[in-house]
Amino acid sequence: MQISYRTKNNICKYMFILPALLILLFSVVYPWIWSFCTSMTNWRLTSASVPEFIGLKNYIDVLKDDKFLLSLRNSIIFMLLSVMAQVVLGLAIALLLNRRLFARRILMIGILLPYMLTPTMVGLVWKMLLHSNWGIVNYYLRTIGLNTIPDWLGDPSFTMLTLTVVATWLHTPWVTLMIFAGLQSISDEYIEAAKVDGASSVQIFWRITLPMLSKLLVIVILFRVVFSFREFDIIYSLFNSGGPGNSAMLLGVYLYQIFSGSWDIGRASAVSFIMLVITIILSIPVVLRKKEG
Numbered sequence: 001m002q003i004s005y006r007t008k009n010n011i012c013k014y015m016f017i018l019p020a021l022l023i024l025l026f027s028v029v030y031p032w033i034w035s036f037c038t039s040m041t042n043w044r045l046t047s048a049s050v051p052e053f054i055g056l057k058n059y060i061d062v063l064k065d066d067k068f069l070l071s072l073r074n075s076i077i078f079m080l081l082s083v084m085a086q087v088v089l090g091l092a093i094a095l096l097l098n099r100r101l102f103a104r105r106i107l108m109i110g111i112l113l114p115y116m117l118t119p120t121m122v123g124l125v126w127k128m129l130l131h132s133n134w135g136i137v138n139y140y141l142r143t144i145g146l147n148t149i150p151d152w153l154g155d156p157s158f159t160m161l162t163l164t165v166v167a168t169w170l171h172t173p174w175v176t177l178m179i180f181a182g183l184q185s186i187s188d189e190y191i192e193a194a195k196v197d198g199a200s201s202v203q204i205f206w207r208i209t210l211p212m213l214s215k216l217l218v219i220v221i222l223f224r225v226v227f228s229f230r231e232f233d234i235i236y237s238l239f240n241s242g243g244p245g246n247s248a249m250l251l252g253v254y255l256y257q258i259f260s261g262s263w264d265i266g267r268a269s270a271v272s273f274i275m276l277v278i279t280i281i282l283s284i285p286v287v288l289r290k291k292e293g
Contacts, residue, residue: 032276039269046263058270068271070246071254077160078250079228082167086224087217089168090175095205097176098183108180115173123237126166127153153238159247166234171227175220182216183209218285226279232256251275 039058043051062068093111097104114122129136130152138148152158186209194204232252235243242249242257255275259268 032273035269035273035276038265039267039273041266043265044263045265051266054266058267059274062267062270062274067246067249067254067257071242071249071251074160074248075229075250078163078167078231079225081160081164082171082228083221083224085164085168086172086175087221090172090220091179091217093172093176094179094183095209097180111176112173114170115177117170119170119233120237122166122170123234126162126169127238130162154244156243156245156247159239159243162238163231163235163248166238167228167231170234171224175224178216178220179213182213186212222283222285225282229275229278229282 038051040053040055041051042054042057097108097111117125130138132138132149132151132154135152137152141148149155149158152162190208190212191204194208199207229250230252231250235248235250235253236256239248242253251271255268255271258264258271
């Protein structure tokens, strides 16, 4: 049987994307299915018995666990504070860079330097900066006449502030880069026409710049929200645990403690699948917005 040119062309297209589909299948879809199936069992690495099917018991136990509820609350607070700070600061820096400043490329390299470091290294650096005795932060507080903090990393009341500052310092460069790229795509004709009509810089920002960046900002916020829920490296580099009084207990830390503490694969899989569901729910606004667009 002779195959038509159109059919051959379609087969050729699918053959090109087949490797990517296989990689996606084995690296994403299969782990999801395996994690969900495992979450329905009582599998423990420390037990020699064969894992048994227990249904939704792991999910019920997790949702009743006070530590999980605490980690969920901390994750939401951390997400709101850090993402808000990163977007506002990143937008401000991007607007500044968009003014064609002198040595803008050098400034851009300096701004992007924190993002070139690994989160673990960032946590260790800030651990030294916040040291109660010889840390630079307390030194400068004393220099300008302000009260120093006796223990930045040991006082639960400063834990969320510390995490927010460190995460903002690390991730703001990425937000800045994305928004700056969006600003570069806005045609100068709109800005010049608004100036001719007598619009001020504030009016141009609210009426032209921000509306044109709205879709990009939604995507940037979504990425930062999703990744903030999975924050782990910085926390363990700073505290080596869930922080004083579990004040730094986020979902990623809670998942790690369940797995490393009890080797309970079933319950850890349940937590990871709950985190996946939360991530999917957070992605819904972007999907709906794309359909509207």
